[in-house]
Amino acid sequence: MTALESIPERLGIAEPWVEKNGVYWLRTGSLEVRELAKQMNALNARFVTITAYQLPGDEGFRLEYHWDLDGQLLGFPFFVSGNSIDSIYDLCEAADWIEREVHEGFALNFVGREYEPLLLRQDDTPGVNLREEVV
Amino acid sequence: MSYKIPMGPYHPALEEPYKMDMICEGETICDVKLHIGFNFRGIEHLAETRNYIQVIALMERVCGICSNIHTLTLCQAMEQLTGLKPPPRALYIRVVMAELERLHSHVLWAGIAAKLMGFKTMFMTCFALREKVMDTLQAISGNRVNYSMNRIGGVNRDIEDPLALLSVIDQLEREMVRTVIPIFTTSTTAQSRCAGIGVLTREKAISCGVVGPTARASGLPQDIRRAAPYAAYSELEFDVPVQTDGDVRARLLVRALEIMESCRILRQALTKMPPGEIHVDDGKIVFTAGTAVSRVEAPRGEVMYSVSWKENSRNPSRVHVRTPTFANMPAIRWMALGARLADTPLIQASIDPCYSCTDR
Numbered sequence: 001m002t003a004l005e006s007i008p009e010r011l012g013i014a015e016p017w018v019e020k021n022g023v024y025w026l027r028t029g030s031l032e033v034r035e036l037a038k039q040m041n042a043l044n045a046r047f048v049t050i051t052a053y054q055l056p057g058d059e060g061f062r063l064e065y066h067w068d069l070d071g072q073l074l075g076f077p078f079f080v081s082g083n084s085i086d087s088i089y090d091l092c093e094a095a096d097w098i099e100r101e102v103h104e105g106f107a108l109n110f111v112g113r114e115y116e117p118l119l120l121r122q123d124d125t126p127g128v129n130l131r132e133e134v135v
Numbered sequence: 136m137s138y139k140i141p142m143g144p145y146h147p148a149l150e151e152p153y154k155m156d157m158i159c160e161g162e163t164i165c166d167v168k169l170h171i172g173f174n175f176r177g178i179e180h181l182a183e184t185r186n187y188i189q190v191i192a193l194m195e196r197v198c199g200i201c202s203n204i205h206t207l208t209l210c211q212a213m214e215q216l217t218g219l220k221p222p223p224r225a226l227y228i229r230v231v232m233a234e235l236e237r238l239h240s241h242v243l244w245a246g247i248a249a250k251l252m253g254f255k256t257m258f259m260t261c262f263a264l265r266e267k268v269m270d271t272l273q274a275i276s277g278n279r280v281n282y283s284m285n286r287i288g289g290v291n292r293d294i295e296d297p298l299a300l301l302s303v304i305d306q307l308e309r310e311m312v313r314t315v316i317p318i319f320t321t322s323t324t325a326q327s328r329c330a331g332i333g334v335l336t337r338e339k340a341i342s343c344g345v346v347g348p349t350a351r352a353s354g355l356p357q358d359i360r361r362a363a364p365y366a367a368y369s370e371l372e373f374d375v376p377v378q379t380d381g382d383v384r385a386r387l388l389v390r391a392l393e394i395m396e397s398c399r400i401l402r403q404a405l406t407k408m409p410p411g412e413i414h415v416d417d418g419k420i421v422f423t424a425g426t427a428v429s430r431v432e433a434p435r436g437e438v439m440y441s442v443s444w445k446e447n448s449r450n451p452s453r454v455h456v457r458t459p460t461f462a463n464m465p466a467i468r469w470m471a472l473g474a475r476l477a478d479t480p481l482i483q484a485s486i487d488p489c490y491s492c493t494d495r
Contacts, residue, residue, distance in 0.1 A: 094344030
């Protein structure tokens with residue numbers, strides 16, 4: 001079994017990978033993002049980025065976490081109904097800046113960390129940039 | 136007693152605005168805090184207000200050095216959403232543009248590194264070499280910075296006589312082998328300023344998620360052109376230079392060797408370029424709703440675009456750009472720890488940072 005094939009089992013996910021245009025996607029269901037980060041660390045996967053999307057109406061947000069495993073890009077979508085999700089910064093230092101960027105762009109809170117300004121300068125409000133309605 | 140020395144946001148050692156707050160004891164750096172955002176333009180938000188033609192021109196302006204790479208990555212993502220596949224000749228032209236861009240970026244970096252070492256004659260040599268590459272890019276595209284070469288389903292301009300460009304490649308390679316590489320690898324000035332300076336260990340490179348030459352200089356053999364080939368890279372032979380020392384010299388060597396590999400790729404692409412159309416005759420472009428992800432290997436490392444489209448829309452609903460400097464910059468902190476204050480301009484420059492990319 002390859003490292004890629006072993007990931008759903010490691011994460012306790014029954015559904016297999018879905019490959020789309022070179023990206024391997026896995027539905028995360030009730031998986032905790034911190035558990036995912038721990039497993040990716042164990043596999044020596046390289047953290048790539050988090051892409052945040054605001055969903056229509058009151059549906060919240062979709063956060064796509066990407067890791068690279070030996071050149072294969074892995075995608076893990078997480079749905080956030082409120083305004084917060086656990087931070088993985090303490091497990092994955094590469095996630096520091098992108099968590100700060102998503103916080104500033106969408107006013108999302110990554111629980112368990114503190115923020116310093118990244119892209120927004122003094123007196124700017126988190127969420128004014130990419131979020132449709134500022135909270 | 137420790138004290139704080141700020142460098143930037145506007146400083147002679149920085150090419151663009153950002154700020155390093157260095158905590159020093161004597162001449163030794165004990166900690167570094169990085170501040171970016173001085174160039175923030177909100178381009179990702181602007182992209183949501185542009186249609187599929189305008190957004191290409193907008194994203195070309197994310198970066199003044201690797202402008203072509205941004206439109207290439209964006210167009211690859213939009214091609215996934217439209218189902219348009221570029222013809223083979225267009226894929227080769229994309230490789231030629233990407234490698235010429237890598238050449239001019241790496242030679243420009245070598246010049247700036249030489250200047251920061253106090254080696255100004257080498258700076259002039261590198262910039263004279265770079266000018267030849269810029270002339271070639273201008274001859275192909277008509278432009279020196281924003282080339283406007285990529286479009287959905289191909290490229291905008293043909294390379295009418297590919298073999299005529301071989302002489303430029305020969306000239307550049309000859310000058311690299313005869314002058315630039317020997318001086319950078321053997322001169323006492325370069326050795327004393329670069330060897331053992333600004334070390335990023337392999338373990339730290341992995342945990343920081345660094346990419347491109349910065350990663351390859353710390354022993355990580357990652358290159359999107361090899362791992363997940365795009366355009367015509369799967370049909371071309373090349374090596375991925377890797378060094379293990381993780382210092383400024385290793386990053387310099389990786390880029391020097393990559394210049395040679397780019398010349399090798401260009402020679403193959405120019406001689407093997409197939410005849411035919413340079414873009415698909417599209418008529419009306421129709422996007423399917425959904426999200427597409429595209430990655431390419433820019434001169435500084437992996438660029439990733441996530442592009443999302445809504446049903447019947449002319450504008451993207453989201454364009455997220457992860458640039459290589461965004462991934463590499465936090466690692467400067469680890470490179471600078473324990474270094475001498477006087478080495479920090481060169482250490483921060485050794486990742487070839489692009490702040491306009493980082494801030495977007």
